Amino acid sequence: MQSLASMPTPTASSTHLVLIPSYNPGLKVDETVRAARACWNPVWVVVDGSTDGSTERLQAMAANDPGLHVMVLPTNCGKGGAVLAGIEAAAARGFTHVLTLDSDGQHPTELIPRFMAASQAQPDAMVLGRPKFDASAPWIRVQGRRLSNLFADIETLWAGIGDSLYGFRIYPIEPLKTIMQRHSWMRRFDFDPEAAVRLCWAGVPPIQIEAPVRYFSAHEGGVSHFNYARDNLLLTWMHLRLLGGFGVRLPLLAAKKVLGRRETA
Template sequence: MTNERRRAGQHTHGSVLVIIPTFNERENIGPIVLRVREALAEAHILVVDDGSPDGTGALVEALAADDDHLHVLHRTGKSGLGAAYVAGFDWGMERDYGVLVEMDADGSHAPEDLPRLLAGLDEADVVLGSRYVEGGQVINWPWHRTLLSRGANVYSKLALGVGVDDLTSGFRAYRSTVLRRVKLYDVASQGYCFQVDLAWRAVEAGFRVIEVPITFVDRESGESKMSGSIVREALIRVTKWGLRRRANQLRRWGRA
């Protein structure tokens, strides 16, 4: 496949749906939609809006009136990142998209990296846009946020025994076959723990997961959705999963 066809959004694994959850992202969503369109002209975009008070959903509806590749899924309340993605995955799989992509609305994920993520699907089932592999980087984060993110990823990698350096990355591409196989409704549905859980499930199910480097840029406008409760939830859940994994290993060794 030529680079030109990749840039046009055509892919050997089927049509591409880029899913962008939003809550109060009116300032950011228009520019992001334009950049996605420039990076992948034929890809479809689904904005999953959790009833944004600032009118994000209404703005996207107005943009979609002139763009048949742009869609909006309105949800009545803010119920977490994972729940928004599960709703978006369901919407996409019902319409038989072959590739489903996660990305943020705030500009931290560069749409220009989308062709690299899709190219990775030629050798994998899941491609993670990674800040922590060679060539990846983070721009404009304060040192304590970088330390928290790196520490969380190292801890998750060791606890779960997976060879992935950026399990919390929210910029990733899935073949639809992966999402049809894993039990989406059992996945932890709150905060960024969703990303760890879903990547781990893909690995455990035997799918090939690879990482490609991205440049992550901290948002320039709007407010981050990260909170202390999200961090605590992720720490508790990953610890429980790691202990359960270790217990299962010990049981298997005991029967050997």
């Protein structure tokens, strides 16, 4: 396999970076980081208390690649916690946007430049992946996410989130950081849908771009930390919170919806 040192290096962006939260991802993280670096510069990995040996491999990669930065959290904080640590550090260095990418190889790194271009053309928006599933996707997870997506549509009056759970997306850092610092519970698996809904409430428009998803079996090196009972309970509690917030915001959301229709008429 071609080494990072011998690859053509994309021009470094001073505003947009790829942010990869990573917790015990197995060997797939090496492929994911190499593929991301081939498409973008810089790439940051937030190691979220991993204990599988991936930390040392990533640090060795970063030692030979100035476009790769590895942050190590001493204990597992959850996906939202890892993203928050990353965006706080990125904001301190002047970055304005992050593209979040799972470390397990499921997301299409080849689409990173397309997503970044869409964000650069409309920097006030969030760019959300609209997943295209293949035969590798577990049926129960594909069907189950439809309920979460329906709730997200209701909570935003169909603002255009599309798939609320797909973590391949670009966030404007400042509004996301403000929201996450205000809501201390946005730290676990349920971070992605709540972030999309609350950003819509804050006036950040969504842009959708179709992107494929690949689920790897254990034989292929895939690692999943999804727990059906625990994580579905987290999602249920999250949507109950959001529905309460939606009730309070409903008059304002409805007024914005009506005004938006008048402006486009």
